[in-house]
Amino acid sequence: MKKAIYLSILLLAVISTSAVAQEQDIFPRGEKAENINHTGDVWLSELNKADSSINSQISLAVFGPNAKLNWHSHSAGQILLITQGKGYYQEKGKPVQVVHTGDVVKCLPDVEHWHGSTPTSGVTYIAVSPKSKTTWLHPVTEQEYQNIKPSK
Amino acid sequence: MKKAIYLSILLLAVISTSAVAQEQDIFPRGEKAENINHTGDVWLSELNKADSSINSQISLAVFGPNAKLNWHSHSAGQILLITQGKGYYQEKGKPVQVVHTGDVVKCLPDVEHWHGSTPTSGVTYIAVSPKSKTTWLHPVTEQEYQNIKPSK
Numbered sequence: 001m002k003k004a005i006y007l008s009i010l011l012l013a014v015i016s017t018s019a020v021a022q023e024q025d026i027f028p029r030g031e032k033a034e035n036i037n038h039t040g041d042v043w044l045s046e047l048n049k050a051d052s053s054i055n056s057q058i059s060l061a062v063f064g065p066n067a068k069l070n071w072h073s074h075s076a077g078q079i080l081l082i083t084q085g086k087g088y089y090q091e092k093g094k095p096v097q098v099v100h101t102g103d104v105v106k107c108l109p110d111v112e113h114w115h116g117s118t119p120t121s122g123v124t125y126i127a128v129s130p131k132s133k134t135t136w137l138h139p140v141t142e143q144e145y146q147n148i149k150p151s152k
Numbered sequence: 153m154k155k156a157i158y159l160s161i162l163l164l165a166v167i168s169t170s171a172v173a174q175e176q177d178i179f180p181r182g183e184k185a186e187n188i189n190h191t192g193d194v195w196l197s198e199l200n201k202a203d204s205s206i207n208s209q210i211s212l213a214v215f216g217p218n219a220k221l222n223w224h225s226h227s228a229g230q231i232l233l234i235t236q237g238k239g240y241y242q243e244k245g246k247p248v249q250v251v252h253t254g255d256v257v258k259c260l261p262d263v264e265h266w267h268g269s270t271p272t273s274g275v276t277y278i279a280v281s282p283k284s285k286t287t288w289l290h291p292v293t294e295q296e297y298q299n300i301k302p303s304k
Contacts, residue, residue, distance in 0.1 A: 026253055047231070048258060053261065056208060056280045058231060076206065077205060078206070079206060079210060081179070084178075101178055104200065106206065109206070128208045130206070130282060
């Protein structure tokens with residue numbers, strides 16, 4: 001029986017290591033962003049700056065659970081590639097969508113929207129756009145956020 | 153001792169499931185591409201088409217081991233985000249680079265280059281560019297490819 005216990009401990013150690021590896025970030029998360037246009041913990045890094053040589057802006061955003069951007073819009077639109085976790089995405093006048101790993105969200109130019117994690121799960125995405133201006137608007141209130149009952 | 157064996161089998165089953173999950177694709181791989189501009193097995197899917205609403209072309213490419221694109225160039229450049237595995241990337245006149253999960257490769261407009269997996273490891277990347285024309289050139293020969301001794 002002692003053998004069985006040792007074996008279990010060893011194998012459980014292997015399993016935990018494996019589970020951790022599964023949750024590892026693909027791209028290194030950037031600096032924790034100051035809470036200017038969001039609430040909660042968000043880490044941002046620039047994977048490519050839209051410049052004169054290639055007009056593609058690519059950013060990585062890692063949201064801890066319970067983090068949300070303010071409402072905003074992009075002059076040239078934006079594509080979100082969800083690479084990990086579960087979050088919310090909402091366009092003005094539309095219901096909140098739940099987005100998951102593998103989802104591709106297309107936000108057209110000048111459409112007011114917000115996105116974030118859910119209160120209990122983090123979300124990571126790659127944001128892609130041509131060179132673009134972001135207009136920041138009002139926050140999503142805590143009451144609105146905590147009471148979300150997504151239709152999807 | 154019987155207990156120990158049962159326990160081992162059960163835990164090994166859990167470990168294998170976990171390992172499989174770790175290797176799962178983030179985005180569904182697309183159709184297997186015809187061998188016109190590459191050798192080996194490559195699956196392509198379009199995550200976003202550069203169109204009049206958002207000028208960002210985003211594609212997912214999954215290379216099985218031992219697969220390589222022909223030399224080519226992009227009129228507007230291209231960024232490769234390596235999301236899984238290990239591959240090769242080479243620009244004309246430069247040594248072959250080994251690229252890994254988490255690497256970001258920037259290929260400037262009209263620079264002749266090729267990329268692919270290594271003979272023994274697959275590679276997956278997300279390719280991002282503004283609307284762009286690809287010019288296909290000659291293949292990388294099997295001899296060149298199999299004899300690569302990367303400097304990095």
